[in-house]
Amino acid sequence: MSMVNTEHLYKAFGRFMAVRDVNFSVEKGEIVGFLGPNGAGKTTTMKMLTGYLPPTAGTASIAGYDILDEPLEVRRHLGYMPENVPLYDEMRVYEYLAYRAKLKGLYGKNVRSEVGRIIDRCGLNTKRKNMIRTLSKGYRQRVGLADALLGTPELLILDEPTNGLDPNQIRQIRELIRELAEEHTVLLSTHILSEVEMICSKVIIIDNGEIKAADTPEQLTGSLRAAGRVSLEYKGDLDVVMRELSTIPAVKKIIYEGTLPGGWQRLVVRAEPGSDTREKAAAVISRLGYPLRHIYRHIPSLEEVFVEMTRHD
Ligand SMILES: Nc1ncnc2c1ncn2[C@@H]1O[C@H](COP(=O)(O)OP(=O)(O)O)[C@@H](O)[C@H]1O
Ligand SMILES: [Mg+2]
Numbered sequence: 001m002s003m004v005n006t007e008h009l010y011k012a013f014g015r016f017m018a019v020r021d022v023n024f025s026v027e028k029g030e031i032v033g034f035l036g037p038n039g040a041g042k043t044t045t046m047k048m049l050t051g052y053l054p055p056t057a058g059t060a061s062i063a064g065y066d067i068l069d070e071p072l073e074v075r076r077h078l079g080y081m082p083e084n085v086p087l088y089d090e091m092r093v094y095e096y097l098a099y100r101a102k103l104k105g106l107y108g109k110n111v112r113s114e115v116g117r118i119i120d121r122c123g124l125n126t127k128r129k130n131m132i133r134t135l136s137k138g139y140r141q142r143v144g145l146a147d148a149l150l151g152t153p154e155l156l157i158l159d160e161p162t163n164g165l166d167p168n169q170i171r172q173i174r175e176l177i178r179e180l181a182e183e184h185t186v187l188l189s190t191h192i193l194s195e196v197e198m199i200c201s202k203v204i205i206i207d208n209g210e211i212k213a214a215d216t217p218e219q220l221t222g223s224l225r226a227a228g229r230v231s232l233e234y235k236g237d238l239d240v241v242m243r244e245l246s247t248i249p250a251v252k253k254i255i256y257e258g259t260l261p262g263g264w265q266r267l268v269v270r271a272e273p274g275s276d277t278r279e280k281a282a283a284v285i286s287r288l289g290y291p292l293r294h295i296y297r298h299i300p301s302l303e304e305v306f307v308e309m310t311r312h313d
Helices: 042-049 071-077 093-103 109-121 137-149 167-180 193-199 217-222 238-245 278-287 302-310
Strands: 004-013 016-022 031-035 057-062 078-081 155-159 185-190 202-207 210-215 230-234 251-260 264-271 292-297
Touching (some): 016 210, 031 193, 042 057, 042 185, 078 137, 093 109, 093 137, 137 155, 193 302, 210 302, 217 302, 230 278, 238 264, 238 278
Parallel strands (some): 031 185, 031 202, 078 155, 155 185
Antiparallel strands (some): 202 210
16 A cells, blocks of 8 residues: 555646646655656645645545545644744744644643654754744744654655755755654655755656656666766777777767867767666777777766756757
8 A cells, every 4th residue: 555646636726737637656665755846736736635725636545545535534644744834933842832732633641742752853852942933944844844743644745844944954854854764654845856866765756737757766867868878088090989889789879079188089979878888888999909098977967857857848
């Protein structure tokens, strides 16, 4: 059973279709990055999963419970940190979390122990008695995360958890999420690519309300056209080398990039995405008895994947 499973989800705002035929799943224990440009439909999708927004068509299940038929079970199994965490400015951190814990059905001693545990977990010990309005953005995000964690739900849905934070705060929240992922399944949205590369085991790319790709970061970067590119520098005859290299099976095109000081020829070998022609290319040069001083296979970043998938032209 998947932790999250969406079935042909649609959401229309008037005539505008914000989410279109969205299908994806998140398995137990995964930490999944939900990635897309502003306005792609990330928040809308998350709001449907958490029961804050009814789908126009389609449905989804959380931990096996249907979001339309069993909304209470759904709420019990997930913790949601919305994009703009609604916090009560005039409450103290401890007070707020205790209030939220009661709303989630905890009572008596359980409230005290659960809130204490979560405050510890989120590094909020020194702030427990502070008024929420006095907290920095970083600590406010921690309170939002603590709220989502109350009751230890199996699934955490975090909408841009590092939005608006400075680099140090981003690193701290990222570390916290990484730790949380040991005990929870996590679905987090972001438009920060390095974040996804660092913590996510799977990436879902959404653009214009549609899913463009869903795979591991390695698979996504490996499938790009640029992934098969090898550059090399050798000294010797250009025509002979070009001809010999073109006989390597995966090779599609060889581009001469120029001659560098000292007579080194620079070539770029384009091959099938995902192939690695380094060994064969090096063997060709060495069979000809030419010196080779550089060979490099291009590894695309997730940023290149993102640009290729969400480019509008
Ligand atoms: N309540 C709403 N009414 C009308 N349009 C909306 C509403 N909420 C979101 N949208 C539109 O739906 C699209 C997706 O928005 P959103 O899900 O917030 O994107 P993201 O979170 O990926 O930035 C955007 O074009 C946004 O303007
Ligand atoms: Mg959003």
